[in-house]
Amino acid sequence: DAKTTQPPSMDCAEGRAANLPCNHSTISGNEYVYWYRQIHSQGPQYIIHGLKNNETNEMASLIITEDRKSSTLILPHATLRDTAVYYCIVRVEGNSGGSNYKLTFGKGTLLTVNP
């Protein structure tokens, strides 16, 4: 299973862009990069995922380097409600392959958005 490395914590000013890095240097060619976040005492929330192309949705943008060894999650205009632990996860293929996988969480990055 590919492992990910994230900084333990980051700060961001409200209204500014938050750029959260993730290293996944051992990622395999068919493994996706997923981002989830967890607000205190709640279940994780899916943000975005990608394989090799950059992705954007209503919540965030995901930039994956060409060699796929790292990625950056961008929250374009951070708000106080974006304060959470952000998890970068590489999908694990299950024994039966295909669509079966498990999401294994690392320690994530605690993003604190300051007023």
Next chain:
Amino acid sequence: GAVVSQHPSWVICKSGTSVKIECRSLDFQATTMFWYRQFPKQSLMLMATSNEGSKATYEQGVEKDKFLINHASLTLSTLTVTSAHPEDSSFYICSARDQSGSSYNEQFFGPGTRLTVL
């Protein structure tokens, strides 16, 4: 996005009793559900994978006889903590995989259940 609910949201029980936690996918069918446990200031740890109509697959180190999982329908999985002890106190989170439509292969999480064993 798809909604996953858990019940109860919190529970306090005495040592030695059993506690059942329900996980439901409200607007989609989930052939696969997952159970996680999270201790304070730690990350989520996968306990087991629950497949509808078959036995759950437990992660290494998780006692299957202590954490009973039943996934009898496409929208409901239950986790029963048997003979609970204070060290079982934790935040239990379930998730369900939506394998249909535009959400194919996305995994949605419940709000979690806080278990406190006295």
